[in-house]
Amino acid sequence: MNIEEKIELIQEGTLEIIDVDELKEKLEKEHPIAYTGYEPSGKIHLGHAVTIMKLKQLQDLGFKIKILLADYHAFLNGKGTVEEIAETAEYNKRCFQGLGLADDTEYILGSSFQTGSEYTNDVYQLATLTTLKRAKRSMDQVSRHDDNPKVASVVYPLMQTADMSALEVDVALGGMEQRKIQMLARENLPRIGKEAPVCIHTPLIHGLDGDDKMSSSKGNYIAVDDDEKTIKDKIKKSYCPMGETEGNPILEIADHFVFSQQDTLLIERPEKFGGNLELNKDELYTMYGEENLHPMDLKNAITQYLIDFLKPVREFMESQE
RNA sequence: CCCGACUUAGCUCAAUUUGGCAGAGCGUUGGACUGUAGAUCCAAAUGUUGCUGGUUCAAGUCCGGCAGUCGGGACCA
Numbered sequence: 001m002n003i004e005e006k007i008e009l010i011q012e013g014t015l016e017i018i019d020v021d022e023l024k025e026k027l028e029k030e031h032p033i034a035y036t037g038y039e040p041s042g043k044i045h046l047g048h049a050v051t052i053m054k055l056k057q058l059q060d061l062g063f064k065i066k067i068l069l070a071d072y073h074a075f076l077n078g079k080g081t082v083e084e085i086a087e088t089a090e091y092n093k094r095c096f097q098g099l100g101l102a103d104d105t106e107y108i109l110g111s112s113f114q115t116g117s118e119y120t121n122d123v124y125q126l127a128t129l130t131t132l133k134r135a136k137r138s139m140d141q142v143s144r145h146d147d148n149p150k151v152a153s154v155v156y157p158l159m160q161t162a163d164m165s166a167l168e169v170d171v172a173l174g175g176m177e178q179r180k181i182q183m184l185a186r187e188n189l190p191r192i193g194k195e196a197p198v199c200i201h202t203p204l205i206h207g208l209d210g211d212d213k214m215s216s217s218k219g220n221y222i223a224v225d226d227d228e229k230t231i232k233d234k235i236k237k238s239y240c241p242m243g244e245t246e247g248n249p250i251l252e253i254a255d256h257f258v259f260s261q262q263d264t265l266l267i268e269r270p271e272k273f274g275g276n277l278e279l280n281k282d283e284l285y286t287m288y289g290e291e292n293l294h295p296m297d298l299k300n301a302i303t304q305y306l307i308d309f310l311k312p313v314r315e316f317m318e319s320q321e
Numbered sequence: 322c323c324c325g326a327c328u329u330a331g332c333u334c335a336a337u338u339u340g341g342c343a344g345a346g347c348g349u350u351g352g353a354c355u356g357u358a359g360a361u362c363c364a365a366a367u368g369u370u371g372c373u374g375g376u377u378c379a380a381g382u383c384c385g386g387c388a389g390u391c392g393g394g395a396c397c398a
Contacts, residue, residue, distance in 0.1 A: 116387090146390085172394075208358090209358090210358085212360075235358095236357070237358065238357080238358060239357095239358090239359060240357060240358050240359085241357095241358075241359065242358095244355085250357095250358090273356080295357045295358070296354090296358090297356090297357090299357055300360085
């Protein structure tokens with residue numbers, strides 16, 4: 001596979017690559033490093049899984065993958081005590097493994113290096129280069145809501161910047177909510193004499209309730225280790241307007257998790273409603289948009305697909321207990 | 322360190338000048354209507370009133386102490 005073909009693959013399902021020419025250079029390396037950081041979270045859901053799927057693809061293309069279990073970041077963001085977060089991080093690691101990342105994926109706990117002297121120096125350097133306004137703004141989509149925002153919330157993006165240097169990453173992958181932090185990092189790293197990584201952003205998927213963002217705090221997610229019944233119940237209750245192809249969480253799940261794995265989706269429906277269908281992505285969107293496919297039939301198909309898709313994750317997690 | 326204000330359901334807030342059964346909206350849950358969900362309609366659940374001591378027949382309400390948050394003042398050789 002040549003570099004152009006690789007780039008085409010990487011672009012699938014991403015909103016932006018900043019920038020593509022730099023990515024070409026990175027792809028000439030033997031084993032470029034790609035990283036994503038996750039705040040340890042009580043549940044790993046399909047939103048997280050969008051980025052994990054992309055990391056798996058990068059892995060197949062020869063990247064070395066580093067996953068930052070960002071325990072300090074979670075701590076700074078008010079998610080609990082360091083001890084609680086460490087436990088959650090261990091659980092999250094199993095979720096990521098269960099989603100199929102290769103065994104040589106490196107899982108790194110933030111606290112294992114984020115107090116080092118060189119690292120700390122980087123953070124202080126960055127602190128002198130970053131205005132409060134800019135740092136706060138970068139946290140718009142990331143910061144947990146707080147009526148009394150703490151200094152911690154502006155240290156957060158500086159640490160995320162320093163992470164990229166400390167982990168020697170070539171590519172930083174994240175959901176679109178990370179964009180402002182990543183852009184700040186790209187701007188500041190050269191100013192402290194470090195190289196900025198290529199930034200790749202994936203779309204956020206809508207919550208099952210139709211909310212802008214699937215998030216563990218809102219309970220509008222499907223967790224990667226949800227069991228069959230839970231998946232059924234959650235999809236059944238999901239927002240899914242007839243004919244609506246924008247902001248429809250069920251179609252988004254089809255997009256990111258079905259059509260990234262296979263070309264067509266089998267939709268089983270009773271004869272009286274037209275009988276079974278096998279549709280590719282374009283056909284599905286067209287047919288749904290024209291109201292020729294009922295939401296319930298779509299939901300049933302996605303429910304069954306997700307049950308099968310997440311089954312190995314669940315089994316892996318159980319085998320680890 | 323000093324002064325003041327605030328703290329009530331998951332969230333936002335009510336609860337009369339003058340102590341008398343702690344409420345609403347939103348959210349949540351259930352039902353109706355739809356071959357899904359939502360919208361709409363109907364119904365239901367939910368409280369250590371920040372903690373603590375006191376006054377009183379009776380305290381969310383009055384008094385004392387503590388804590389948290391916010392604001393101001395003071396300190397600045």
